[in-house]
Amino acid sequence: MSRYNPKEVEPKWQQAWSEAKAFETKDDSAQKKYFVLEMFPYPSGRIHIGHVRNYAMGDVIARYKKACGFNVLHPMGWDAFGMPAENAAMQTGSHPAKWTRSNIEIMRDQLKQMGLSIDWSREFATCDPEYYVHQQRMFLDFWKRGFAYRKESMVNWDPVDQTVLANEQVIDGKGWRSGAPVERRTLSQWFFKITDEADDLLAALDDGRLAGWPENVRTMQKNWIGRSKGLEMKFRFVDGTNAPTGQKDGIEVFTTRPDTLYGASFVAISPDHPIAAALAQNDSGLAGFIAECQKTGTSEEAIEKAEKRGYKLPLEMAHPFDDRKLPVYVANFVLMGYGTGAVFGCPAHDQRDLDFARKYDLPVPPVVLPQDADPTTFTIENESYVGPGAIYNSDFLNGLDTKEAIAKAIAKIEEMGLGKGTTQYRLRDWGVSRQRYWGCPIPAIHCEKCGIVPVPEKDLPVILPEEADFSVPGNPLDRHPTWKHVDCPECGAKARRETDTCDTFVDSSWYFARFASQPESKPVDPKIADYWLPVDQYIGGIEHAILHLLYARYFTRMMKQSGYLTVDEPFANLFTQGMVVHETYRDEKGNWVLPEDVIIEKGTARRLDDGSSVKIGPIEKMSKSKKNVVSPEAIAAQYGADAARWFMLSDSPPERDVEWTDSGVEGAWRLINRVWDTVSAGASAAQNVDLSKPNVTDADKPLRQATHSAIAGITDDIEHFRFNKAIARVYEFLNALKKADKGAGDWAKAEALSALARLISPFIPHLAEECWAVLGGKGLVCDAPWPIADRELLAKDELMIGVQVNGKRRGEIAVAADADKDTVEQVALSDETIKRHIDGLTIRKVVVVPGRIVNIVAN
């Protein structure tokens, strides 16, 4: 018996699949479809073990669904635009396109070596002009429809790298790459009006449209959208107040607690509020205060520690309901980005306002009385009261509960013409402008006379210039000698091309639709896209729970409203898989050490080269910086792709993190050999069996039961994404096969092996093909139908059920599966062991749960 050799077997079957075009999918609308998609990779250079886990999961689903008779679409492509390519260009001088293309070549080969059932004929990269031309086409469409627009917005500007930074790229007020203090700048940028869809994006999370999504992702999106209902209202300047010129007659504030309006004791505005800026022009103290506020970091920690601070303005506001005059402060805790950038302070019922009021010695009038509190003695000390209660000290609101008072206060303010009830979102419009080279150019032209005009459709695509200078920071498109100089398409005068490119999240917001249908002349053919969409199963990392998944949901809505698609939710079922983690190692000098350079014996680790001791650190997400990575190529070279795939799916539930261990992959390798040994030992007998002509005896029953319960169990486990359990059942089946082997006839053995080959094929497809071939199976196992469990065999004639006395398990009895309760009770009561336990006791009650358990209550 020859040892299984994946180095020969795996490439052989990969070629066979490719030659048979086994996974090339037809747009056959007569057949029921299944679209399975894993989040497409960024071509960073090589695939990592996390990719293997992600794609192995998708491949199990894809191969299983194909075997079940679905028309399966399982495509692959490349999220190819983005910063790393440009950084590489800056560091090594290699052009981003060249760098990206060569990474794609390498990674495509690596993925093919994993034996994934992918329709490679649909492959594309987002940096292909054939892809992004349609993105530009849609951009123009969205612009025309008002979904895309330009506005001035405050950005983090890195003066050294000459670029806009995302909030996550600002660390302690400094650029993450350059280390230079970040400036705030106002730039005119392109935005998508995602806030227009906020309500529907939110509603779909709850109304069943996303029933196939994990609860935690839906919750995260809900919080991210962050809807709150309240009142937007104006506080008027007191007569005689010297209001800044250009300002209207008051300050707009937003509140969710208009019921506490009588508790107001000040008004506070954000340091970024236009009124603050206007007053700062003639007040250097204020200007200094604002500058200081802007310096404080936006990190969690900085916010936690930041003291509530304010700067009193020479303004006074009139209380809307009585004749109090309220002071106005610029306060560091008021955010310009939420609501109107101004609030009224109600210290008794808001902790921040209370901290502020104590510091600046402002009044703290309570207006909400907790239940059972005494109105004459209730006071606020250092903790505000934010709970429910009855309104008091509040004239026309007195006696109402919070909810009623909110409604009445809003009605009153509306009646007074000072404001109206509104809904606020935490979600901001999606800024898509990036001042980078390696992205999809935004198809617009700036003309002095005509303003910003769209690039005419006949001039699309706007293609990136091949030559560009990456030697200095900044946007290579902006400083390109010729690219941006064009004539205005409307008046013909000299004009300037838009040099912003799209956020790469735009590229990944519709790629799934392009996989479904890729006509030359338009983004998608609606009829074909309609057949394939939505994606039936989407699989990816939890790190995309908010941004990518929200943007794709929004983009799909824009596409629907523009007539490209008919679905509004792109992903019917979402699965977020866990990470691959590994121990970390550091040598005596504190340097990180690669696992392949470490040898571990009896719990102590040392370097492989010089034998010096190595400290084993915590198990963490694999990262290049901590060197706790393993190379999928090395694993595949040693054990084959099947072993790597098998191990990635065994042990841990798919949604949880899995720890990579050498013993784990060795265990997978053992399994592969066990399967091969079992199958090749039975192959010659099986080849002579005609499975279509059953030939069984009673002696075959144990084996056939093992076979059919394996089929039933593994099917159910795959359907429910329990790959670790499915794998455990394969082991159980193998164990049972070995035990039952001797008594069973050739037909039952052949049936078992045939089922085994098909059951493992989603997980370890190369070995499955090899087994299928030696067993004499027809064609390829990847084209073979999924085995079907015989229900009759699953129903056992006799069951072993537990017997409890007073809730404690005391014995076990064998009863016929269809025995009635009385019979079961009699068998239990006459069991010798049970008799001993109830000896001398009076039986009060006997609970019989058919097929499960008997419990005798006695004392």
Next chain:
RNA sequence: GCGGACGUGGUGGAAUUGGUAUACACAACAGACUUAAAAUCUGUCGAGCUACGCUCAUGCGGGUUCAAGUCCCGCCGUCCGCACCA
């Protein structure tokens, strides 16, 4: 602070609706084969005890139930997300 998830052997984990807790694997130990090792195969493997059996074990403390890892209440701990959001 708000929201969510989780807590079971030496380890990863299983236990469908409340119904025989610890499937399956890893590690460990013993044995077979071998001159030897590796590989492979067989067996043992929650803890304790006065061991043919009994007692105790699913983070801790209560509760409901004939029966609780599972349901309810209160703690403790770990992880994740969001956060001066008015």
